[in-house]
Amino acid sequence: MKIFRKLLAWSIFASFTLTTPLSTALSQQAQPYTYPPGLLTELKQLEQSALASDYAYRQVARLCNNIGPRLSGSPQAAHAVRYIADEMRRLGLDVQLEKVMVTHWVRGVETAELVKFAGQAPGTTQKLVLTALGGSVATPAEGLTADVVVVQDFDQLQSLEKERVAGKIVVFNKRFDQQMAAQGFAGNAYGQAVAYRVAGASVAARKGAVASLIRSVGGADYRLPHTGSLRYEDNAPKIPAGALSAEDAELVAYLASQGDVRLHLTLTPQTLPDVESYNVIADLKGSEHPEQVVIVSGHLDSWDLGTGAIDDGAGVVIAMQAVNLIKHLGLKPKRTIRFIAWMNEENGLAGGRTYAIDHKNEFGNHVAAIESDLGAGHPTGVSAHAGAKAVEILQPLAAILQEIGAGVVRQTSGAEGADVTPLDVAGVPTLSPIQDSRTYFNYHHTSADTLDKINPRELAENAAVMVVAAYAIACLPDPLPR
Amino acid sequence: MKIFRKLLAWSIFASFTLTTPLSTALSQQAQPYTYPPGLLTELKQLEQSALASDYAYRQVARLCNNIGPRLSGSPQAAHAVRYIADEMRRLGLDVQLEKVMVTHWVRGVETAELVKFAGQAPGTTQKLVLTALGGSVATPAEGLTADVVVVQDFDQLQSLEKERVAGKIVVFNKRFDQQMAAQGFAGNAYGQAVAYRVAGASVAARKGAVASLIRSVGGADYRLPHTGSLRYEDNAPKIPAGALSAEDAELVAYLASQGDVRLHLTLTPQTLPDVESYNVIADLKGSEHPEQVVIVSGHLDSWDLGTGAIDDGAGVVIAMQAVNLIKHLGLKPKRTIRFIAWMNEENGLAGGRTYAIDHKNEFGNHVAAIESDLGAGHPTGVSAHAGAKAVEILQPLAAILQEIGAGVVRQTSGAEGADVTPLDVAGVPTLSPIQDSRTYFNYHHTSADTLDKINPRELAENAAVMVVAAYAIACLPDPLPR
Numbered sequence: 001m002k003i004f005r006k007l008l009a010w011s012i013f014a015s016f017t018l019t020t021p022l023s024t025a026l027s028q029q030a031q032p033y034t035y036p037p038g039l040l041t042e043l044k045q046l047e048q049s050a051l052a053s054d055y056a057y058r059q060v061a062r063l064c065n066n067i068g069p070r071l072s073g074s075p076q077a078a079h080a081v082r083y084i085a086d087e088m089r090r091l092g093l094d095v096q097l098e099k100v101m102v103t104h105w106v107r108g109v110e111t112a113e114l115v116k117f118a119g120q121a122p123g124t125t126q127k128l129v130l131t132a133l134g135g136s137v138a139t140p141a142e143g144l145t146a147d148v149v150v151v152q153d154f155d156q157l158q159s160l161e162k163e164r165v166a167g168k169i170v171v172f173n174k175r176f177d178q179q180m181a182a183q184g185f186a187g188n189a190y191g192q193a194v195a196y197r198v199a200g201a202s203v204a205a206r207k208g209a210v211a212s213l214i215r216s217v218g219g220a221d222y223r224l225p226h227t228g229s230l231r232y233e234d235n236a237p238k239i240p241a242g243a244l245s246a247e248d249a250e251l252v253a254y255l256a257s258q259g260d261v262r263l264h265l266t267l268t269p270q271t272l273p274d275v276e277s278y279n280v281i282a283d284l285k286g287s288e289h290p291e292q293v294v295i296v297s298g299h300l301d302s303w304d305l306g307t308g309a310i311d312d313g314a315g316v317v318i319a320m321q322a323v324n325l326i327k328h329l330g331l332k333p334k335r336t337i338r339f340i341a342w343m344n345e346e347n348g349l350a351g352g353r354t355y356a357i358d359h360k361n362e363f364g365n366h367v368a369a370i371e372s373d374l375g376a377g378h379p380t381g382v383s384a385h386a387g388a389k390a391v392e393i394l395q396p397l398a399a400i401l402q403e404i405g406a407g408v409v410r411q412t413s414g415a416e417g418a419d420v421t422p423l424d425v426a427g428v429p430t431l432s433p434i435q436d437s438r439t440y441f442n443y444h445h446t447s448a449d450t451l452d453k454i455n456p457r458e459l460a461e462n463a464a465v466m467v468v469a470a471y472a473i474a475c476l477p478d479p480l481p482r
Numbered sequence: 483m484k485i486f487r488k489l490l491a492w493s494i495f496a497s498f499t500l501t502t503p504l505s506t507a508l509s510q511q512a513q514p515y516t517y518p519p520g521l522l523t524e525l526k527q528l529e530q531s532a533l534a535s536d537y538a539y540r541q542v543a544r545l546c547n548n549i550g551p552r553l554s555g556s557p558q559a560a561h562a563v564r565y566i567a568d569e570m571r572r573l574g575l576d577v578q579l580e581k582v583m584v585t586h587w588v589r590g591v592e593t594a595e596l597v598k599f600a601g602q603a604p605g606t607t608q609k610l611v612l613t614a615l616g617g618s619v620a621t622p623a624e625g626l627t628a629d630v631v632v633v634q635d636f637d638q639l640q641s642l643e644k645e646r647v648a649g650k651i652v653v654f655n656k657r658f659d660q661q662m663a664a665q666g667f668a669g670n671a672y673g674q675a676v677a678y679r680v681a682g683a684s685v686a687a688r689k690g691a692v693a694s695l696i697r698s699v700g701g702a703d704y705r706l707p708h709t710g711s712l713r714y715e716d717n718a719p720k721i722p723a724g725a726l727s728a729e730d731a732e733l734v735a736y737l738a739s740q741g742d743v744r745l746h747l748t749l750t751p752q753t754l755p756d757v758e759s760y761n762v763i764a765d766l767k768g769s770e771h772p773e774q775v776v777i778v779s780g781h782l783d784s785w786d787l788g789t790g791a792i793d794d795g796a797g798v799v800i801a802m803q804a805v806n807l808i809k810h811l812g813l814k815p816k817r818t819i820r821f822i823a824w825m826n827e828e829n830g831l832a833g834g835r836t837y838a839i840d841h842k843n844e845f846g847n848h849v850a851a852i853e854s855d856l857g858a859g860h861p862t863g864v865s866a867h868a869g870a871k872a873v874e875i876l877q878p879l880a881a882i883l884q885e886i887g888a889g890v891v892r893q894t895s896g897a898e899g900a901d902v903t904p905l906d907v908a909g910v911p912t913l914s915p916i917q918d919s920r921t922y923f924n925y926h927h928t929s930a931d932t933l934d935k936i937n938p939r940e941l942a943e944n945a946a947v948m949v950v951a952a953y954a955i956a957c958l959p960d961p962l963p964r
Binding site: 062124 | 732932
């Protein structure tokens, strides 16, 4: 009842503020795009229902706590595919499992200890905390032992003679800029540091290194290593690669400044044969233009250290909640709303790529693709990589979402979700909630990415953003322009 | 030069504020205790020198990074004893290694995984992050497997029938009150939770449990287990005991609320024969009353997971800096200032106990004992467990230390340092810097207790508090009253 009164009051207010000359005059802009009052009422209803429901939180608890880590190729990933498909069928959606061949990399032993360093107590070593990078080849089972070369960045490595590096373990001590992240530029901070994770091993190998260790890409100071994928380049030997905790990278750098440091490294991951897996695709058919598709999505696979709560259980359940709410409220979108739980975002992006190949001919009818893959922090709005006209058409969402502090509708310079990038490249407008990511990279790809990192209220706010954006785009008179 | 001018200006100001009728009238108290102006100048000089010196930081870097973890009985602890003794000799102090027999507990394998729980993917387990508690006995080498019983506290366990607990693994999911800690009551928060670490195993064993796991005693949410000592009671079977990360305790509690949870636990620590170790004692002899002793101290042993930076490398080097500065400035305390690096605070307190036995007959000449064992956070002053008269005599320290924000001189209800407790019990006034401990228990007893947790400026501030308090007490006309 309370919600109903709120909705009524709001729809009167919204019609007024969105259409009167006064608001136009105040904003000093052209006549804003207006939504049909009925649609505005439905959007408000969806927003309120998202906030009132614990469905998304219960689903992410299930993914994280009952199923656990969901690395591509793992039994948990396979189980999660079945679980999500069943749940979507239960909601009455039209479910397809679309085949995706995924890499099957499994973590093994991962240990390291300093065996020689200045001032060491006789007969002792110092244990380092590290993790293998996804895709890394193994050391010999008994490990390898070599002196280290510590560099701050690629330039410093390149400035060294090859014989200074050959036969050694390179340690890239590139700091993650936590202050940049804390000021709201987490993606930029990540971009700067992640280059070392992706390319470090091959750059070091070309200098003759026998292994490559990076300083973990992420903030916080709890001696936590961050995993993530590397990419071996074709023209370089494949050498084992890991990520030290920030503390351990600092320790090695400190000791290397005092003299020779020798390290014993054991990493025994394996790359097994590729495994058949699936994108879970569930359609809520459009009533007028079923062939026109609006995607709501997150990625179902996760890294193996934590349980994939913020990366990206949250994204999957936000998208689940979007279709759940529309179904539950009996709303009928004009266009098809397509839920996708992408597979293999973390170490291959096979899900996104395969979808792009399999559905290429239908891209003309893909109206928009929304993905949430930056956690579950409080959203301040929605970002869109789309043309100026499309972003103008999305502006009324601001008035809906402002109630939860999510009233920013912002144009971005590229797709925010990796899985929707192939669609983005093909010209499909892509959207994402604008999440509070100030501490996201403290937990990202670590053992600490667990359920407790999700605030139920903030998760619900994100679901509100996703469902409001998707339903609006699915119901506007015309397809969102490209 | 700059420092000198500052000192001159300050000593004029201090004489005025501490002795004029105006200040007395304002404070509405009896005529305050006054220090000789020469002493005040020396104290200010010591404070300024502490802030200007990096000696303490260089020493703690050496302990943490070059020597590493210093668990009692370890080669690193033995090496640290030699290192500190050499350093004290280098400063020209009179050094004694006083024998202490210490326990020699060594960590082994520590793994746990959930093997049965609601909703699990077929053929999978879930890894838990945990660590053995210090002193724990081992499981069989291949581990043990049992169902879990999760309780919130002792009362809940006691309310269960013995057959509900017999043969099971008890999980005490007692939360550390992080909000209490954040509001400045870290010690209270610790006290509430640590009871489960100390006594949990025996309480569970008396109910027939085969193992006991606590939720780690500490704040933060980075999936970090906290070790620490347990105490087996004589009238209970000794069962293996560990600490889960907070996240894992929550996970087990969540799953246990849905059905049976079975856990496979492997802990293989060993208790080896006791080892001969030492308190490092270094005297800076008093010029007038060499038999009267003021102790400055911290404990040299640490847990083995981290490198013992805030617990308690910091305390040791703060005390080292106290004697270093007095020596370096050529000051002559009237009473002996005795540096002590205590051994075995963490798992036995053998150092403090042995000193109390060996020096019992000299306690009458122990004027005060200062220990720093709550990290290296910014000090707001100094606390004293001493009589009201003694605390009054210490008040002028406030005027000295206020420049660094450490102008609180507070009476406490007991000794703050564990090692000086036997002295405290014997009536010797005990003092400690009042450290910012709001995040201390986030890192305490974890792998993340590493050098980077120490802010060099704040470490220097603590050294200033220690040296100012010690030197004042060593130079006052009369011994501090009891």
